[in-house]
Amino acid sequence: MPIEVNSVEINPDQDFENLPSVAEKFANKPKIAKKSLIVFVSIFGIFLLSLLALVIFLSFNQKNVNPPAENKPTPTPTMEIKEEITTPSLYATDAAILKTEEEIKNLDQELQNADLKETNLNPPNLDWQIEFEK
Amino acid sequence: MKKFCPSKIIVVFFLLFSFFLLPQKSYSEEKTFDANQAYQDFLYNYNLYRQSYSEYMIAKESYLKYQTLTSKNEALQKTSQMLKNQDEVVKTYLTALRLKLMEASGNAGYEQNTLYTKIDNEITWYKNHQENLNSAGTIEDLIALASKGGNEYKETEILIYQTLGAILNGKENVFYGKINQNIKTLKEKIGEIRTKGDKNTSLSERWLLEAENRLTRSQEKQLFAQNLLTQIKTNDSNKLKSYNEAQFTIQESHQYLKEANSYLKEVIKELKSAD
Known part of the structure; x- marks a missing residue:
C-alpha cells in the first residue's frame, strides 16, 4: 500500500536497487514523441530541398551584379544647345525618323565614351638580358 | 527493433544542409x-x-x-x-x-x-x-634560353601591336557599320519624301552627302593605321612609336565618325522642320 510523504507517493514494495536504465526508459517513451520527430524531420527535409532548388534556380539566372570597373576617361563636359524645332514638318512625328533619331543620339553617346587608347593593354616590361658578369 | 536516435538524425540533416548550400555559393560565383x-x-x-x-x-x-x-x-x-x-x-x-x-x-x-x-x-x-x-642545369643554359626568349619576343612584340591595332579598328568598324546603316535608312526616307513632293529635301541630301564623305575619310584613316602596323619590322628599335602613330591615326578616324554622326543629326533636324 503506497505511503504519502510530502505529497509524493512512495511504494514501499518498489525495488530501488534494480532501477530501469536510461535506454529502457527511453524505449518506453510514448510513440507520440517519435511521431513528432519524424514529422519534424520530414518538414525540415522538404524545406532543405526547396532551398536547394531555389539556390540552383537563382544561380542559373544570376547576372554579373558586380561588373568589373572599367577605366574610362572622364568625358569633357560640353554645353549642349538644344535647338527646338519652331515649325514642325509633316515628318516631325514620323516613326521611322524618330527611331533613327534615337539611334543617332545613342551612337553619339557611344562615340563620346569610346576608349581608343586601351592603356591597360599596354605590353608588359620584360627583361630578357641575363648576364652574370661583374 | 532498431533504436531510434533523434540527435543523430538532426546532426545528419545539418551536415546535409551545409553540404548542399556552401558549395552552391562557390558554384554561383563560377563565371565563364x-x-x-x-x-x-x-x-x-x-x-x-x-x-x-x-x-x-x-x-x-x-x-x-x-x-x-x-x-x-x-x-x-x-x-x-x-x-x-x-x-x-x-x-x-x-x-x-x-x-x-x-x-x-x-x-x-x-x-x-x-x-x-x-x-x-x-x-x-x-x-x-x-x-x-x-x-636547364647551368647558368649558361639559362642565359642561352633567355637569349632565345628575347629573340622570339621581338617577333611577339609585332604581333602584340598588330593585335592592339586590330582591337581598336574593330571598335571603329562597329561604329562605322552603325553610322552607315543610319545613312542608308535616311537615304531611303529622303527618297520617299522626294517622291511625295511635300517637302524640300535638298538641304537634307547635302548633309547626308557630307556624312558619307566623313565616313569615307574615316575609313581611309583606318586603312592608313593598319598599314603602319603591318610595316613594323622585327629589328625596329622603337616599335611602340609606330604603334602610337597608328593609334593617333585611329583617333583621327574616330573624329571623322563623330562628325559624320553629327551631320546625321542635322539631317533629322532638317526633316523634322517645316520648309
Missing part, C-alpha cells in the same frame, strides 16, 4: 573565362614576375660577390624561376589580348582568324620555352 578575367590573370602573373625578378637580382648580386656553390645554386634557382614567370606573363598577356580581340567585333573574319592562329602559336612557343627551362 572572359577578357576581364584573363586580364586579371595577367596582372597576377606580372606581379609574381616582378617579385621573382627582385629575388633574381639579389641572388645574382650575392653570387657575383661571394662566388660560393650555395650562392651559385641559389642564383640558378632564382633565375630559372624568374624566366618561367616571365614566360607565364607573356602567355597570359597574349591570352588576354586574344579574348579582347574576340570581344571587339567588327574585324573581318579572316583577319581575326589569322591573328588568333599567330597568338596561339606564340603561346605554344612560350609554353615549350618554359618546359626547356626545367632541363
Whole structure:
C-alpha cells in the first residue's frame, strides 16, 4: 500500500536497487514523441530541398551584379544647345525618323565614351638580358 | 527493433544542409573565362614576375660577390624561376589580348582568324620555352634560353601591336557599320519624301552627302593605321612609336565618325522642320 510523504507517493514494495536504465526508459517513451520527430524531420527535409532548388534556380539566372570597373576617361563636359524645332514638318512625328533619331543620339553617346587608347593593354616590361658578369 | 536516435538524425540533416548550400555559393560565383578575367590573370602573373625578378637580382648580386656553390645554386634557382614567370606573363598577356580581340567585333573574319592562329602559336612557343627551362642545369643554359626568349619576343612584340591595332579598328568598324546603316535608312526616307513632293529635301541630301564623305575619310584613316602596323619590322628599335602613330591615326578616324554622326543629326533636324 503506497505511503504519502510530502505529497509524493512512495511504494514501499518498489525495488530501488534494480532501477530501469536510461535506454529502457527511453524505449518506453510514448510513440507520440517519435511521431513528432519524424514529422519534424520530414518538414525540415522538404524545406532543405526547396532551398536547394531555389539556390540552383537563382544561380542559373544570376547576372554579373558586380561588373568589373572599367577605366574610362572622364568625358569633357560640353554645353549642349538644344535647338527646338519652331515649325514642325509633316515628318516631325514620323516613326521611322524618330527611331533613327534615337539611334543617332545613342551612337553619339557611344562615340563620346569610346576608349581608343586601351592603356591597360599596354605590353608588359620584360627583361630578357641575363648576364652574370661583374 | 532498431533504436531510434533523434540527435543523430538532426546532426545528419545539418551536415546535409551545409553540404548542399556552401558549395552552391562557390558554384554561383563560377563565371565563364572572359577578357576581364584573363586580364586579371595577367596582372597576377606580372606581379609574381616582378617579385621573382627582385629575388633574381639579389641572388645574382650575392653570387657575383661571394662566388660560393650555395650562392651559385641559389642564383640558378632564382633565375630559372624568374624566366618561367616571365614566360607565364607573356602567355597570359597574349591570352588576354586574344579574348579582347574576340570581344571587339567588327574585324573581318579572316583577319581575326589569322591573328588568333599567330597568338596561339606564340603561346605554344612560350609554353615549350618554359618546359626547356626545367632541363636547364647551368647558368649558361639559362642565359642561352633567355637569349632565345628575347629573340622570339621581338617577333611577339609585332604581333602584340598588330593585335592592339586590330582591337581598336574593330571598335571603329562597329561604329562605322552603325553610322552607315543610319545613312542608308535616311537615304531611303529622303527618297520617299522626294517622291511625295511635300517637302524640300535638298538641304537634307547635302548633309547626308557630307556624312558619307566623313565616313569615307574615316575609313581611309583606318586603312592608313593598319598599314603602319603591318610595316613594323622585327629589328625596329622603337616599335611602340609606330604603334602610337597608328593609334593617333585611329583617333583621327574616330573624329571623322563623330562628325559624320553629327551631320546625321542635322539631317533629322532638317526633316523634322517645316520648309
